[in-house]
Amino acid sequence: MYRSGSVFITVNSLKDAFIELNWDPTTSEDGRGPEHIALYNCDIRKTSVCETHLYVKIRAREHPKGYYKTQIKFNLSKLPGNWCYNSTSPGHAGPQDLPYWIVSFTEDLQIIDIQSMKIQPTWMGDHSDTLGHQHIGNLIIPGTHNSACCVGAPFFTKDYVINQDRTIWEQLVFGIRYLDLRIACYFEVDDRPAFHINHDFIRVQRVERVFEEIKKFLERSPKEVLIVDFHRFPRPKKWLDHLHDMFIHYTFNELGPYAYVRNASVHPKGPTLNEIWAARKNIIFTHAEWCYTEKYLWLWPSIPHAWADTTCVLSLKQFLENFLNRDSTRQAMFHAIMAELTPTFKDVLLRRNKLRKLANDVNPNLTRWVKDWNHRVNIVTSDFFLGNDLINLAIYINSSR
Missing domain, CATH: 3.20.20.190 (Phosphatidylinositol (PI) phosphodiesterase)
Known part of the structure; x- marks a missing residue:
């Protein structure tokens, strides 16, 4: 985390609350650097193609600061892991993923880093x-x-x-x-x-x-x-x-x-x-x-x-x-x-x-x-x-x- 090609998601502070993609644009010692940055609805390593939705995919080199504001609005209709305020069930321990996953890829589409947006209640x-x-x-x-x-x-x-x-x-x-x-x-x-x-x-x-x-x-x-x-x-x-x-x-x-x-x-x-x-x-x-x-x-x-x-x-x-x-x-x-x-x-x-x-x-x-x-x-x-x-x-x- 927080190394060459590493990624994280933020939410724009303006009222539109668009999802923001963030990554380290530097190239690592082995020459691997992010070529593509993508936003998905799930962990693409664990889900089938039919369950995967690609929100947006960009070329990293076109955004040298390692930042891109999407037009995807952040939607928090329900907190995962039984962490809604009115939930009567115990909340699940550990980080709980939201349906926003950012991925950095090399030019040949090898995953460099993948992270979800998440809650961290414990x-x-x-x-x-x-x-x-x-x-x-x-x-x-x-x-x-x-x-x-x-x-x-x-x-x-x-x-x-x-x-x-x-x-x-x-x-x-x-x-x-x-x-x-x-x-x-x-x-x-x-x-x-x-x-x-x-x-x-x-x-x-x-x-x-x-x-x-x-x-x-x-x-x-x-x-x-x-x-x-x-x-x-x-x-x-x-x-x-x-x-x-x-x-x-x-x-x-x-x-x-x-x-x-x-x-x-x-x-x-x-x-x-x-x-x-x-x-x-x-x-x-x-x-x-x-x-x-x-x-x-x-x-x-x-x-x-x-x-x-x-x-x-x-x-x-x-x-x-x-x-x-x-x-x-x-x-x-x-x-x-x-x-x-x-x-x-x-x-x-x-x-x-x-x-x-x-x-x-x-x-x-x-x-x-x-x-x-x-x-x-x-x-x-x-x-x-x-x-x-x-x-x-x-x-x-x-x-x-």
Whole structure:
């Protein structure tokens, strides 16, 4: 994987959601290089001709960057392996293939590489023999930015509020293991506080639904470890102590049994997965306000986030590289690179640089960046995460160490 002629599938971040073909265009030492790239509905090594459907086939040399956007729309009508949210049967362990297979061929039609697009609902447990002894702060953790901003925004704000097009459940089933949550508090008719996910000042969905999806996923995937980051508290502008305490108690009531409690002897790069599994826990909760992490030992300190606040891809890359080169970043238990572009206030007024467009600018580059940065990377977040291959790359690099 990730060698000469290797292939992977992504989904374009724009609304059309076309399948994208990606491959390494270089020629290997034995002179074998990809001549043809094709997209099929199944594994052509195992199925008969009558069951095989060829979506598209292209000449690799006509696309020297190793990238081609098809006109085939990504369709996820049902998750395989009993991983639909409402399924009553246990989900199958291991990667589960979707009906999209990419193949690279030599000139004489010998297969160089073949990969499916897949969900990875149990990838940490699947690789427990190689991942168990590793500290979580040394792993590459694929995450999403504004994770729960995936449904519910008012129509006129959607282009600048919705950062994901998959639910929390789907994100976790695909293999996301870091969730970036921004918490807001609203007061209902009887003046009782109700906690919601916000994108800045825009209300998106209730926290209750997000917690339900997390809980259901962990019930079905007991060896997966999540980092749930209470990254920001945008509403009200000033959270009083009693509101923070109410939210913390609410969270503990809902997800407390999964919370991994920190201790004074923890390694500088956090616990190993074996240690987390031995405690029969699944979630490391981090909190933006240090005073509450001092008060509640199941809340971990705030994570350093690298946010470039730019609309320029090159500026984003340079900012993230500078962040990764800092001594303080290397010494921190966790760190998160926020690998997304941010529209300006003027962009919103002029209806330009919408979030999908900006994600489409970044995502085709992001897999290659992280592959090059490799061991320096911990948490990586992105918008419209199916536009990159970070989940499979993280699994590959983590299990190869």
